[in-house]
Every structure is written in structure tokens, then in C-alpha cells.
Amino acid sequence: MADGIASNDAGFKPHTSHWGVFSARMKDGALDIRPHPGDPDPNGIIGNFPGALRHRARIAEPMVRKGWLENGPGPDERRGRDEFVAVSWDKVIELLGGELARVKDQFGPGAVFGGSYGWASAGRFHHAQSQIHRFLNVALGGYVRSVNSYSSGASSVLLPQILAGYEEITKRNVSWDQIAEHTDIVLAFGGMALKNSMVAGGSISQHVERGAMDRARARGCDFVLVSPLKADLPDEAGAEWIAGMPGTDTAMMMGIVHTLVVEGLADRAFLDRYTEGWPVFERYLMGETDGQPKDAAWASGITGIAADEIVALARRLAGKRAVIVVSHSLQRAEHGEQPVWMGMVLAAALGQIGLPGGGYAYALGAIGYYGRRFNAVPGPTLSQGRNGVADFIPVARISDMLLKPGTTYRYNGQTRTYPQIKLVYWAGGNPFHHHQDLNRLRKAFARLDTLVVHELGWTATARHADIVLPCTMTLEREDIGFSSNDPLMVAMHQVAEPYGKARDDYAIFADLAERLGAREAFTEGRTAREWLAHLYETTRAGLAKQGLPAPSFEEFWTQGLMELPQLPDDGGEMRRFRDDPVAHPLSTPSGKIEIFSAKIDGHGDADCPGHPVWLDKTEVPRPAAPLFLVANQPATRLHSQLDFGGHSSDAKHRGREVARMHPEDAKARGIGDGDIARLFNERGACLAAVRVTATVRKGVIQLPTGAWFDPADPSEETSLCVHGNPNVLTRDVGTSSFAQGCAGQLTVVEVERFEGNLPPIQAFDPPVSVAV
Template identity: 80%
Template sequence: MSETIGFPDPGLDLSDGFKPHTSHWGVFSARLKEDGLEVRPYAADPDPNGIIDNFPTALRHQARIAQPAIRRGWLERGAGPDDRRGRDEFVSVSWETALDLLAGELARVRDTIGPGAVFGGSYGWSSAGRFHHAQSQVHRFLNIALGGYVRSVNTYSSGASSVLLPQILSGYEDITKRNVTWEQIAAETDIVLAFGGMALKNSMVAGGSISKHVERGAMAAARRRGCEFVLVSPLRDDLPAEAGAEWMTALPGTDTALMIGIVHSLVSAGLHDQAFLDRYTEGWPVFLRYLTGEADGRPKDAEWAAAICGVSADTIRGLARRLAGRRSLITVSHSLQRAEHGEQPVWMGLVLAAALGQIGLPGGGYAYSLGAIGYYGRRVNAVPGPTLGQGRNGVADFIPVARIADMLLKPGTPYRYNGETRTYPDIRLVYWAGGNPFHHHQDLNRLRKAFAKLDTLVVHELAWTATARHADIVLPCTMTLEREDIGYSTNDPLMVAMHRIAEPFGLARDDYEIFADLAERLGAREPFTEGRTARQWLMHLYEPTRKALAAQGLAAPSFEEFWASGSLVVPQHLDDGGSLRRFREEPIERPLPTPSGRIEIFSSKIAGHGDADCPGHPVWLQKTDVPSASSPFFLIANQPVTRLHSQLDFGGHSAGAKHRGREVARMNPRDAGARGIADGDIIRLFNARGSCLAAVHVTDGIAQGIVQLPTGAWYDPVDPEEENPLCVHGNPNVLTRDIGTSSFAQGCTGQITTVEVERFKGNLPPIRAFDPV
């Protein structure tokens, strides 16, 4: 059963020459005038995202790439390892020359080594449009023209949880997209305990298009009804003011211990839901032996937890009492599992929710990563959207996405992943289209060394990011505003006809056009294009949606009608709580897709892997990165407010939030005062891996002992000839540690590290990250 719910659609305002478009941070319309680009948000959005204001200055910025370019060393000496990547000059060439050289190199690797020597990187959000989605385009090209490629699995955002959750609870998308909704929280929830929070800066963006930002309003409505919000985070703004949250600061990385202490308090007071545990879970008695200390002689009580996490034992016991017997919701953010042993808080949060017995009830139970992205906590569309087929990958090999530097530095080396011992492939060519590893990867000085090992690095990019500057062949691609597409998300009812707003910058071309001409040189144009132009592909990809609407007896406009109107509202399923609701109602008839068919508090399968850093049930494990004399501060490297990751960092909205051109870090007044640091100063953050400069904002909205510096400032080394150059712009990933969460999931650990901080007293180096090359 489906219907469109609560979505009065005034349509996009296309008066005065405005055209419809959309992005990961919101639907909008735009027009190009003599004095520049003008954008305005979708009128029905109750809380528009200001990131769309990055577009006007970004469209024709000097950082845009105007024509194809080849690194001089590669052009003169040919393919091969080269430590000059990232510091060599580029030679501008014609499209014909660039594509001929690239096709020859692709053919060489394919025919002499094999497609298993090609890595299709392309990790990134790219366009909200479903056809010009760079990952889909490059993977389709590599599959059809080369016969395949080594791929990556999982994401930097959810590397640990996406491997763990399907084995202990349910499919990852089922838990995130078909579970607790914001509507339920507003209407049903009594108390939300949010580990890591639900920051609006995260939920303001989505993997596809997003038309309405509802999170702020839902939390405000829940609070008015009497719902309590408790935030466990070092950052007060990890919940918005509208939630009226009680702010609790635990030491970073110790949430698992705090959760264990709460569960012990529930059990000690007889407040846990034993009937739920008996009926719906697997392995509670095994975990209970760990909890009570029967297994190791140390009860994991509130005092034990307090000594680790810094929250008082009385507060821990009080939290247990407040949660018990109410419609309680436990949320765990992505940030908790982007750290060493990141599997543990995800699993332990589930155990806490199970002990409270609320899983599967509307607005209750467990909501992993709610608030982490815009389409979580919403209803699901009842018709298919446009999807570009990627063909068949003839190469079976893959790596966990955050292990790219390991792969390039240690080919042939064995490693553990998801219970298997695998071997890193020997990669000679990396093809990157969409994404910027010098944003999302850790220990960037190590990544520089890894890229130096390649024969060839190919990058499609619209601007001179650090990744483009490390490439051998750089092909300029269009910005979303410079092409036509269809914007769509599976959890948003507004499909958008993305009209072209502006002509391409310089000689930039669509990825599809680039790949079509490359495929022709490799004898594969027809199977790649299927004889269609880009507009014909849009018509083809729209057709399944039209047919599905017609099959439901709903208005099914033709493509031409859809394109002229600018948008289409599609039906959504009635909320049913997904697999967890069905499991709660009928645990025998509708089991979970876990080995036991139940919630796995103890997993025999995971225990059987024998990996000490991820045993068969959640435990507290001490982290490698803890404050020391040389690095006394925790560094929180979280997502930025004024851009999506590093996208359009040179845009006006992003640039306007910087100070003296630098990214802004935050410190507690006591920490800043102890080091003679004042608000607005430039500081140097450093540890054994690297150093960077940032401006500082001194605020009591951050816990003592913490420095927070968002990711996404483009990597800008002051002297790239040095072994570990200073990044003058404020990229925290020169500081973060490049290790996996565990040998089980091998996820990213970029959220937390340790650093020293000092006031910068030298001559301030200029920012060159956005200079043309």
C-alpha cells in the first residue's frame, strides 16, 4: 500500500527565468544573469540548507580546470612510479591528445597485465543526478571497456557498522532507511539517548536529492510534547537548540564503556526487560557473564564505567532509571564507529536498546545513524527511480574502501577482513572520477607516498583539488549546473528535472561524453553508450518510474511533461517500521536475516573468526590514541557545516566561515588560556604524523581537553618537497591515523586522534589551495 503523505507541493518557482535543479543539500532553482548566478531554495523546504550559496562563486572560480592536462614527468618519461606526483608541473593538451594517451595506457595495462591491475576509486558523492553520477559512469566504463576493475566496498562514513549490522541485526539499509522515523519521534518517543548526537549539519545533506529538511522541526515538536533528549558528545551542538538537550560529556571513544555501565545498572536494579531478551535475542547469557564479571572477575558496574568514561557513577545509574519503562530510543552516530574498535559502540548500543525492550516499537528501540544523512528517518518511495546499469565486473577482487594506502604500499600482503584472510592486489593504474581522497583519507603524508607507487593516476575533476594535483592525467569535467540530469532519492518524494543552468567552463565535458570517446578508442563505444545521447539516457531512465505510476493508477506524465514542469511527486509507502517491526510482531514467522534469526547479542559466527580486536559480543577495548605528554589533546575531525565534505570549498558559503583564509578549530576557554591562545589566533596542531595551521574559536560549547577541526579544507602543503609538510589551510587528515577499526571490518578511524596545540608565531604562509595550475 502506498500514498503520498504530508507533502503539499507548490512546485518549483520557475518564474523570471529560473530553472529547476537539485543537489545533495537541497532542491533549488537558479538563473544565470549578466552579473552572475542567482539561486533560491525550494519554497516548500521548512529549513533550507545554506550550502547552495556555494554555487554562485564556485561556478566560474579560478580553481576550475579549463582544459585537459598531463603531468610533465608522465608526459616526458611515461608511466611508472614517481615521487614527483603532487609537486610536478602540468602541461595543457588538447582533448584528442589526452584521450589518445589515456586510451593507450588503459590498453597497455588491460592487455599486458590485466584489469585486475586497475583500481576504480571514484569514492565520493559527485552529482545528485542519477545519470551523471560519476561512480556509476566510471564503473560502467571500466566494466565494459576493460572487462572490470578492483573495486572498494563499504564507506568511510560507515565502514564498521555496514559490515557488523547485517550479521547481528538486519540489512544496513533496512536499519537506516526503514526503521524509526522523525514522524514517530515527534509523536511517540519519551526519551532519546543520543550517543554522538544528531547534528543538523549532517542531516542537511543526502546521497541523492532532498526537498524538505524536517529534522529540526521534528525534534522541536517532540520536545513540546515532553520528549527528553540526552546528548553524549564532546560537542554541545551535536544536537540543535530546538531539542533542549541535556549535554553529557564522556571522554572521546569511551561510549562503549558508558553503555555497558548503563546496562549493568539496569540489570542490578531489575529494570531490564528479561522477557524481551528471552524471546527476541541470542546470546544474552554469554554477555551477562562478561557484564557481571563472572567471565573475568571484574563486574562492569557504574563505578567501572565511570573510571573509563569520566561520567559519574550516580549519573550512569540515573540514566538507567530514566530510560527504563518508557518509550526510549537509543541512537548511535556514524562518528562513534569512525574510530579504533568502532564496531563496539554500534553493537553495544543495540544491546542497551534490547535490554530496554523497545526495539520494533514506533519511535523506540535502536536507530543507528539517525540524523547522519538527510534521507534516514523518512518514508520510502513506492516507485523505482532512475538507475544507470554498470554492467558486469569481471574482476572479483576488492578492498575495504579505507585501506587504499595499504593496498598501494603493500601489494601481495595478507590482511584480515570479515573473517577471511585476503591479499592486497598489485595495482598499477587508478582511475578516479568523483571524490577526493585527500579529503576523506587519513594520514595524508602516507597517502602521498602510496600514490607515488603507481604507474598512472587518472582523475576527472572540475577543480584543482589536491587529488587532481597528484594525478598524471587530469580531464576537466562539468559541474552539475552545466548539464542535464534527474535528481532523485529513494526516501524523498520529489523527483527533479535538473535543467542546465550554465554552459560548461572552458573545455570541460560531461563524464559520459569523455567515457564515450574513450570507449570508442578501445572498441567499446556502442556497448557503453547503447546508441543513446545523454538526453536519450534521461528519457530511458525515467521510463520505469512512469510505468510504475501508471500501474498504480496514478498520474504518469510523459518525460516531456515531467521535464517541462520541473518536478514530480511520487508516492511513498505507509510507514511500517521495516523488518524490526515485523520481527517484534511475529518473531517466528518473520525472523531477522541473522544466523539465529534473532538479535545477536553474542554472535557465534563473529566469535568463530578468532579476531581478538572484535570478539563475539561487545566489550570495552582500550584505544591506541590516548592523550600523552607529546599529544595531550583529543582531536575530533568531524564533518563541516558550510560544505559537503570538501565539495566547493572555494565557494562563498564555505569561504565565508573561514578566518584569515584558514579552517576554524574550536577549543575550550580553559585549554586555550593555558596556552596563551585567544579567539581568532592562528594555531598549529601537530603530532608524529604531521601538522597543520587553523584559526581558533574559543567556546564553552566544546568539552575541556578537546580540539575540534572539521574535515574538508583542501590540503595545502606549504613546501611539498618536505617529508611531512605543514598544511597551511587546516586539513586535519594530516594528523589522523591510517589504521582499520579492527581486522573484522577494516573501517575508517578518522574521527579521533591526539595532538598538541600551540599559538603560531611565525610569518603566516599564504593559502594556495585554490590557485590555478
């Protein structure tokens, strides 16, 4: 057992989140919260909980959209601006159960899209994605699903085909401890921002990234940041900042590798023994195939970085224990596959892949459980059952699916067809945060027969729904907190009573399953607490098998925290491959690092050929939109979660999200620090407060995602978002026809100072409720 907060410690109860382990109590009607004492760098985002717990944005009772209740299911342009009617739980279960049965009987389960982005709970039982998928599989026989993620849509398709499995590269490869102990130089394209690694997909008890960078720097490790944003590495890294033009990292990498080759600094022995297709790529690099050598001078013209700086960096990397980091952000853009692939080629040319603290650390720092050791025992996992529907879409193609059913698209070498969806059931996640071109998404949702949403707050997704089911916040239920890369398992005690009539997803789905004749199959006869004890048994048995103390569930629950054994930091598949590539080949088609992929080349997709290439972008600055907009992840919340919480709200200015802008760009537009500005392009417009700062490259404005979409006039097709959601501006296209990942990181805009009366923020106000 670990030292920590037990359930009887001054009224504090143990709990955890994506932002960190903590303990909490209710005292005098208010939530009191404190971080885990063993966390060296606690995350301030847990400060969103107290203000959010009983906020007016919470949903108190089941609601049905007035137009759907009066007219029944069917396409409706009023979604997002209609009134709602409060109904009882019995009534909403009857209505929704009948609608699910109608769609299944008339169209089959292939007409249902199960939308969930999985960030609903750090707990392993009340994980919305598992709950909704289990329900749809058991009660309907399946559903159309999504694959991959908005964060890694391009890389998760590409990496297994050219290097190794996605989790192998991100979780079992280069660790923070290795960097602290072994690395000479970290070249981070897109950075390793602490705002990203402060969160994790499950529980996280220790935030180690800041400390690891501090230790590495004290030992003499150099950090070099290539990014338009200086904050993409923390002060502890003491990084040299190279402020390249957004979206040009592939060209810079090529200029570095070209220098390594022509100056005899590339590791030819490594390339010959461990890689496939280097000669094909080298001919392209040298300009033999297209007449254009990809040298430093060529790269300089694209990136805005001086050629001699690129050459100097190449010489500095050669012969050093170097690690190349490519952030998620680079592949969240048009042609996002290319920097991921080219970063791997650069690491291979340096010959460092597989060495401790060297090689290729894709997405290190992008999330809290990357670069950590794995637990040596399994954790609790709720079975989702079997999906009887084979159809799927890449996750970021939901608008295309709803707007263009029956049309074809390319994905991973296949030509696929978008299904005809009648009902979308969303539990966990907020597409009006994750998705691009929100005005287009509004039109897409208007095409449905029915949109069902489980939510704790009135997000824009909930406002566009036909049936809204209020669900509990994590503090209002029991669960088990676990991550495969964190040694602390947490008994998540209930701290507060549910808000209004909110219910757990499990309880909602159990009653719906009963309405559809599947309650026993869904619940297996267990209460929520009995499920926790059942799921915990997997971990207890794993501990017992290793001869370690294996407390009963009751003992674990009383203690509150349990420390688990972890596997050694051994470099995983990449280390074994380097040690003996014959005995331990990679899982790629050739068994080697694929610099040229015959498989991908065989797809014939011009926007993602068989080796890394430089491809010009569709959207570049122009007179009507002269600035790059970087729409990156926020620092004060996870995506859009609890945007109404105190930590998130306190970081805004005059109620608006804060955009960061270079002094020269601001001066040219008459914008001062703290002014409200209007960002706009042909897709939409939003308001944001401006922070004038030289930590942003000239020609760039940065506005984080996650402010709840708040159109000034919901009846307008392209209404101004008064709150500062940049996804009214971003383009809804795939990274390429190969991976179809999200391309929402970059777009182009114009910015002007906002004049006149500021429209009010209404994002957190409940919609109008009427009686019928």
C-alpha cells in the same frame, strides 16, 4: 505534479543537489539561486554554488603532468609538486586510451583500481560512480573495486550479522515522525547534528529534522546528548549535555546496562524471546569472565562521567518509550564496531526495539534520507554492467593496497591479499579529503604507474594526478534528481555553459570507449538526453502500474518537479519481527537479535570478539599529545566539495579552517579567540584558526574535515598544511580486523599558538602550467 519552479518561471530553472532542491538562473553573467519554497529548513550550503561556478580553482582544459608526458608511466615522487601541460581533448583521449590498453594487455583489468566515492552528483545519470564503473566494466572487462564507505565502514559490515540489513536499520526503522509523535526519551551517543542531516546521497526537498525535534520536545520528549561537542544536537532539542571522554561510549553503555540488570529494570521477557546470546554477554557484564564488573563506577573511571549520573540515566530510561541513537562518528574510530553493537544491546535490554519511536536508531540524523518514508515507485538507475574482476578492498585501505601489494590482511573473517595496482582511475570524490594520514597517502600514490582524475577543480587529488580531465559541474548539465526517500523528482535543467573546455563524464567515457572499441556497448547508441528519457521510463511505468498519473518524459521535463507516492511508515523489518519473531525472523544466523554472535566469535579476531567488549585504545592523550582531536564533518560544505564556494570560505578565519577549543585548554597555551594555532603530532601538522568556546569538552579540540590539503612545501614529506586539513594528523588504520573501517574521527595532538608570518593559502590556485 508538485507545485514548484518550472523552466519558464522568470528565467529560473529547477535543479537539485545533495544539499536541497533549488532553482537558479544566470543573470548579467552571475548565478542567481533560491531554495525550494517547500523546504521548511533550507540548507545554506547551496550558497557555495554562485562563487564556485567560475572560480579560479576550476579546471579549464585537459592537463597532463609534465614528468609523465616526458618519461611515460611509472612510479614518481614528483606527483603533487610537478608542473602540468595543457593538451587537446583529442590528444588526451589518445594518451589515456593507449595507457588503459597497455595496462589491460600487460597486466589485466585486475591491475586497475576504479576509485570513486559517488558524491559527484545528485542526478541519477551523471553520477560519477555509476559512469566510471560502467566504463571500466564495459571497456576493460572490470576493475578492482572498494566496498563499504568511510562514513559507515564498521557498522555496514557488523549490523547485517547481528540485527538486520544496513538500509533496513537506517531507513526503514525509526522515523522522525515516530519520534515527534511517540518517543519519551532520546539518548543520542554522538548526537544528531543538523550539519550532517542537511545533506543526502541524492536529492532532498525537505529538511525535517529540526522541526521533528522541536515537535517532540514540545510534546514532552527528553533529549540527552552524550558527546564531547554540545553542537551535536541543535537548540530545538533542548538537550541535556553529558560531555563524556571521546571514544568511551561503549563503557558508558555497559554501565547503564549493568545498572538495569542489577536493579531488575532490564526487560528479561524481551531478551529471552527476541535475542540470542544474552547469557554469554551477561557473564561478561557481571565480571564473571574477567573479574571486572562493568558497573557504573567502572564506567565512570573510563568516561569521566560520575557514577551516580550513569545510574540515574539508567533508571530514567527504564519503562519509557526510549530510542538509543549511535552516530556514525562513534564507529569512525579504533574498535568502532563496539559502540554500534553495544548500543543495540542497550536498546534490547530496554525492550523497546520494534516499537513506534522506540528501540535502536543507528545513525539517525547522520544523513538527510535516514528516518524518512520510502517512495512507492522506483527511480532512474544507470546500469553499471558486470565487473569481471572479483577482487576488492575495504574503501579505507587504499594506502595499504598501494604500499603493500601482495601482503595479507583480515576482513570479515577472511584472510585476503592486496592486489598489485598499476593504474588508479578516479572520478567522483577526493581521497585527500576522505583518507587519513595524507602524507602516507602521498607516498602511496607515488608508487603508481598512472593516476587519472576527472575533476571540476584543482583538488589535491587532481594535483597528484598524471592525467586530469576537466568535468562539468552539476549546473552545467541536464539530469534527473531522485532519492528513494524523498517524494520530489526533479528535472535538473542546465543553468550555465560548461567552464572552459570541461565535458560531462559521460562524453569523456564515450570517447574513451570508442578508442578502446567499446563505444556502442557503453552508450547503447544514446545521447545524454536520450538516456534521461530512457531512465525516466522506469518511474513512469511504476506510476502507471499503480493507476496514478504517469506523464511523459517531455511533460515531466517541462513541469520541472513531480511528486511521487510514498510507502507507509510501518517500522519495517524490526516492527514485523517484534510482532511475530517466528513468522518474521531476522536475517541474522539465529533469526534473532545477536547479542552474542557465534559466527563473529568463530573468526578468532581478538580486536572484535563474539559480543561487545571494552577494549583499550592505542592512541590516548600523552605528554607529547595531550589533547583529543575530533575530526568531524564540516557544517558549510559536503565533505570537501566546493570548499572554494562562498558559504564555505566565509566561515573561515584569515583563510584558515576554524578549530574549537575549551577556554581552559586555550588559556594554558596562551591562545586567544581568533588566533592561528599549529596542531601537530608525529604524523604531521596543520594550521587552524581557534574559536575559544565552552561548547567543547575540556581536553578536546575539534577541527572539521574538508579544507583542501595545502602543504606549505610540497617537496617535504611531512609539510605543514597551512589551510587546516586534520587528516594530516589522523591515523591510517582500520577499525578492527573484522570490518577494516575508517578510524579517522579521533586522534591525539598538541596545539601551540603560531608565531611569525602566516604562509599564504594556495589550495585554490591552479598549479604551474608549462608548454612543451
